[in-house]
Amino acid sequence: MAEDVIQSIYDNPSKLAAFFGAKKNHKVLQNSGVQKPAIHKIRRWLQKQDDYSLEKPARRRFTRAKVVVSDINEQWDVDLADMQSLSKENGARYLLVAIDIFSRFARVYPLKNKTGKEVAKGLEQMFQSAQPKKIRSDAGSEFKNAYVKNLFKVRNIYHHIALNEVKANYVERLNKTLKVLIWRFLARKRTKRYTDILPKLVESYNSTPHRSINNVAPKDVNENNSADIWAYMYLKPRKQSALKSLKNTINKAKTLYRYKIGQLVRLSHQRKPFTRVYNEQWTYEVFKISRRFQMQSIPLYREVDLLGEEVLGNWYQAEIQPIDRHENALWEIQKVLKTRRINNKTQCLVKWTGYSDKFNSWVDKSEVKNL
Structure with missing residues (x-):
């Protein structure tokens, strides 16, 4: 049987390609005198192996949707720069840093701490000279608190939280x-x-010409030259090689989606601090694809957990990994919390490995196996 042949190679540390991926195993099997399973069968078998999917290297570089702005102060990126190592000499533990995405104009305000009250005070100072329509930040509590939320509400500023690995990349x-x-x-x-x-x-910094805005200094970007700068940023001619690369990327994206709605997947740990069990690169927890769509011709996905609760954020194809979970697959138990007796059956309340407490559930003791 093909699966037995694959397992005999993969499971044995003394064998060539043990614990490697599909290509290595396929090559070893090709050079051996035994049955040679097709590479797609090897990939399918590996999708069923938790150890393989959890430790598969996660890609960091891939094509992402771009932030496109049309004018000055349409959107700022904000973040805190950690300067705690110099706080004794300067009286500031952090720097509140903001950048206007269109003009690249920077604003910086020293903070004694990163409490909501102090951050709101710094933002208010920045808004004295200019105010954006939108602000993007990471999901840090310094931007997700009552003081900052109220400031944005009063000033009618839309706050967008970046949940992906790149976060507010400009700032x-x-x-x-x-x-x-x-x-x-x-x-x-x-x-x-x-x-x-x-x-x-x-x-x-604001007086220094920036290559990304046609060698104009951020302080010199204004209504008179903003149209030219926008054209340079988004419509400038690309070199033939870059244009060819872009076309190839778009053509690949137009083949549409690699994964199906309802498919079970793991999510990259680089995006979000999910619960880790070992040093895995992907979530131990399994999710289900609930929606898929395109942004700038790039496929994106939304997921729900196995209780149907939506996972925040849009996910790129490189940030999700399909797995194969058949009906009789075993799910690892982290701990038996307690037992009870119902209808002459002993049941165990179990906590599942890699899952939060909301997934704790009762199972018949007869279904619990010691491996």
């Missing part, structure tokens, strides 16, 4: 640039105090 890039500038200054001047010159560093 995260700015954070890195800002820290490099600060540390270079500190090393040059043999000091640990930067807050006195922070406004000058930010002003220098």
Whole structure:
């Protein structure tokens, strides 16, 4: 039987390609004198193996939908830069950093802490000079609290929380640039105090031409040149190789979807801190695809857990992994919480490995197996 042949290779540490993926196992089987299962059968068998799907390397680089803005202050990215190592000399533990996605104009405000009240105070100071229509941040509690929510409500600002691995990527890039500038200054001047010159560093950043906006400085972006800058950012001619690559990406996407609605999948740990059991790259918990759609010709998916509760966020194909769970598949129990007797049957309340307490359930003791 094909599955027995695959298992005899995969399960034996002394065999070539033991615990490897489909291609390696297929090659070993091709070079052996035994039955040679087709590679799709090997892939299908591996989808049933928890150890394989949990530890499969997760891709970090793949085509993502882009943020497209049409004008200045349409959307800001905001984040906190951690400066706790220099707090004693500067009186600030964090920097509240904001960047206008269209003009790349930066705003920075030192914070004593990252409480909601302090963050709201910093945002209010930024809004004195300009106010965006939308703000994007990560899911940190510093942006998800009553003080900040109320500020956004009063000022009629839409708050979008980025749930994917990249998060608010424009401001995260700015954070890195800002820290490099600060540390270079500190090393040059043999000091640990930067807050006195922070406004000058930010002003220098805003006065420096940016390649991404046609070598215009952020402070010089205005109503008179915004149309030209928008055209440069989104309509500029691409090199032939880049255009060809883009066309190939779109053509691949137009083949539509790799996965079906209702299909069981694991989700990448790089996106969200799900419960980990070992050092797995994918969720131990299994989810079900509930919806699929396209954004900028890129396939995206929505999922629900096995109780039907929706998982937040849209997921790219590279962030989900299909698995095969047949009817008689075993589900690992982390702990038996208690037992009871009903209708002459002993039942166990069990906590399932990799699942939250909401999944705790009663099962007949006769169905519990020791492996």
